[in-house]
Amino acid sequence: xxxxxxxxxxxxxxxxxxxxxxxxxxxxxxxxxxxxxxxxxxxxxxxxxxxxxxxxxxxxxxxxxxxxxxxxxxxxxxxxxxxxxxxxxxxxxxxxxxxxxxxxxxxxxxxxxxxxxxxxxxxxxxxxxxxxxxxxxxxxxxxxxxxxxxxxxxxxxxxxxxxxxxxxxxxxxxxxxxxxxxxxxxxxxxxxxxxxx
Numbered sequence: 001x002x003x004x005x006x007x008x009x010x011x012x013x014x015x016x017x018x019x020x021x022x023x024x025x026x027x028x029x030x031x032x033x034x035x036x037x038x039x040x041x042x043x044x045x046x047x048x049x050x051x052x053x054x055x056x057x058x059x060x061x062x063x064x065x066x067x068x069x070x071x072x073x074x075x076x077x078x079x080x081x082x083x084x085x086x087x088x089x090x091x092x093x094x095x096x097x098x099x100x101x102x103x104x105x106x107x108x109x110x111x112x113x114x115x116x117x118x119x120x121x122x123x124x125x126x127x128x129x130x131x132x133x134x135x136x137x138x139x140x141x142x143x144x145x146x147x148x149x150x151x152x153x154x155x156x157x158x159x160x161x162x163x164x165x166x167x168x169x170x171x172x173x174x175x176x177x178x179x180x181x182x183x184x185x186x187x188x189x190x191x192x193x194x195x196x197x
Contacts, residue, residue, distance in 0.1 A: 005051055038107070043103045085170045126172070155188075
């Protein structure tokens with residue numbers, strides 16, 4: 001049994017309402033999780049229990065392959081049986097609700113452990129932030145001047161000068177400053193090569 005069978009259930013036909021809410025919660029938990037396989041593995045037992053309850057309580061919510069009179073007779077018999085068994089179903093729902101809460105806790109714990117094991121990206125340095133902002137400014141040239149080589153050269157001069165002055169004012173490391181200068185120069189070299197062709 002997989003969650004896909006539960007996804008095929010017609011939610012509006014599921015009765016009682018507590019079962020429908022439980023099913024909706026389970027499906028929304030599945031949609032929110034990143035690791036679908038782990039969810040299926042952890043929640044397997046609860047998925048089966050919910051599906052069996054839907055089958056018992058609301059057989060009309062399951063999408064039938066064939067619609068004929070025999071199926072309709074079976075459905076009416078089942079609905080009569082379900083009305084008689086509604087008290088026991090409520091108890092089963094309460095137990096299942098507890099199981100689902102435990103399942104949610106397991107999934108949450110699994111996701112936390114997975115996050116701990118994934119390497120964290122280092123925070124960008126002040127140098128790299130300034131460099132990326134200057135590269136962004138270089139890319140903001142108006143479309144009417146993109147093909148103008150003189151404007152591109154002038155913009156290169158202005159941006160490199162401003163970049164150097166900011167780095168000097170902030171008393172930044174000269175070696176790291178050169179990395180940003182090279183990035184700006186490479187950007188403009190590519191643009192100039194394109195325009196010369």
